[in-house]
Amino acid sequence: MTQAVALTAADARRERPRCLAIVPAYNEEASIAGVVLDLQAFDPELEVLVVDDGSSDATAACADEAGARVLPLPLNLGIGGAVQAGYMYAFERGFDVAVQVDGDGQHDARELARLLEPVLAGRADLAIGTRFSGPRSYRAPLARRIGIGMFAVLVSLRVRQRMTDTTSGFRAVNGRGIRLFAADYPHDYPEVEAVVTAARGNLRVCEVPVLMRPRAAGRSSITAFRSFYYVVKVLLALFVGLFPRQPVLPD
Amino acid sequence: MPVQLFAALASVALLGVVIELIRARKLRERYALLWLGTAGVILVFAVWRSGLHELSRALGVAYPPNALFVLAMLFVLVLLLHFSTVISKLSDRTTTLTQRFALMDERLRELEGEPRRVLRDVSSDQEPEPVTELFR
Numbered sequence: 001m002t003q004a005v006a007l008t009a010a011d012a013r014r015e016r017p018r019c020l021a022i023v024p025a026y027n028e029e030a031s032i033a034g035v036v037l038d039l040q041a042f043d044p045e046l047e048v049l050v051v052d053d054g055s056s057d058a059t060a061a062c063a064d065e066a067g068a069r070v071l072p073l074p075l076n077l078g079i080g081g082a083v084q085a086g087y088m089y090a091f092e093r094g095f096d097v098a099v100q101v102d103g104d105g106q107h108d109a110r111e112l113a114r115l116l117e118p119v120l121a122g123r124a125d126l127a128i129g130t131r132f133s134g135p136r137s138y139r140a141p142l143a144r145r146i147g148i149g150m151f152a153v154l155v156s157l158r159v160r161q162r163m164t165d166t167t168s169g170f171r172a173v174n175g176r177g178i179r180l181f182a183a184d185y186p187h188d189y190p191e192v193e194a195v196v197t198a199a200r201g202n203l204r205v206c207e208v209p210v211l212m213r214p215r216a217a218g219r220s221s222i223t224a225f226r227s228f229y230y231v232v233k234v235l236l237a238l239f240v241g242l243f244p245r246q247p248v249l250p251d
Numbered sequence: 252m253p254v255q256l257f258a259a260l261a262s263v264a265l266l267g268v269v270i271e272l273i274r275a276r277k278l279r280e281r282y283a284l285l286w287l288g289t290a291g292v293i294l295v296f297a298v299w300r301s302g303l304h305e306l307s308r309a310l311g312v313a314y315p316p317n318a319l320f321v322l323a324m325l326f327v328l329v330l331l332l333h334f335s336t337v338i339s340k341l342s343d344r345t346t347t348l349t350q351r352f353a354l355m356d357e358r359l360r361e362l363e364g365e366p367r368r369v370l371r372d373v374s375s376d377q378e379p380e381p382v383t384e385l386f387r
Binding site for chain 1: 345346349350351352353354356357
């Protein structure tokens with residue numbers, strides 16, 4: 001364990017908090033290298049962890065070549081399991097802050113400073129990059145806007161705080177958030193439910209307006225067929241989840 | 252009565268299969284008990300006709316063997332629900348194992364300083380089906 005000691009000593013010399021970028025990726029060989037390079041260009045100190053969710057293409061090799069650390073899952077777990085593996089890594093290695101960035105290139109690394117600001121300033125434990133609030137809003141297709149709006153209303157009621165874009169996967173958390181999500185993170189389509197998990201874990205949540213790009217490559221995992229399952233699953237999680245499955249970690 | 256004869260034979264066969272599966276250690280005892288219970292109840296009512304008549308009268312079923320099948324059906328439904336919870340639990344455990352494996356694998360490679368070579372089971376490379384995830 002000499003290495004862990006050495007890391008801690010190096011951290012003590014360094015003023016800034018250690019930050020990990022968690023990038024879940026499933027068959028994103030076309031866009032993953034660009035995402036990694038963007039993140040490193042934003043901040044060379046940022047450690048980039050690509051969680052390869054059992055891809056059948058060259059996602060892991062592309063990420064490795066671009067200079068990211070790669071966590072290859074031997075089985076496809078879905079985004080929730082992949083992201084949680086990233087939080088487990090962050091927790092084990094003692095990172096102070098983690099950001100979650102999609103592997104498809106729709107999250108702009110230049111927006112990271114804005115996203116990280118409330119977390120680094122200690123005003124929030126979880127910051128969610130939202131496409132809707134603020135002056136630079138984004139227009140999704142109508143059906144998706146309705147779904148996102150419905151979740152926003154329900155989650156707002158659930159967490160007693162106004163939320164506008166609970167489906168965004170562009171997020172930053174501090175050590176408390178890392179600890180909570182490493183221990184308890186929802187499955188399947190986890191973004192909406194994770195906000196509720198955070199509220200139950202007494203995390204302070206805030207939204208930050210950010211600019212997002214259209215997908216660089218690939219297509220959304222949410223096809224028409226799965227939309228129905230998505231909506232039902234999240235509604236179930238929101239209503240049944242009113243009664244906690246398990247006690248949330250004490251501090 | 253042929254239906255009752257059939258039910259009796261089927262439940263005896265079921266008992267035999269369950270006992271053989273336990274003997275071959277292919278069935279865990281907790282599930283074996285459920286199946287033994289099912290087969291036992293069907294057998295008892297198939298043989299004990301007056302008991303079945305009492306039961307069907309109590310349930311308001313005109314044709315006694317139907318009461319038997321209704322009972323069996325209910326039991327199977329409960330069993331299926333139970334299996335759904337077992338599947339959910341198993342997939343949660345698979346998730347945790349997969350995550351832990353990946354973290355340890357990463358740490359091992361880091362400690363050994365080996366270049367990354369990813370060899371993967373090709374059978375797991377298909378698009379995952381969301382069907383089993385409905386039970387979570």
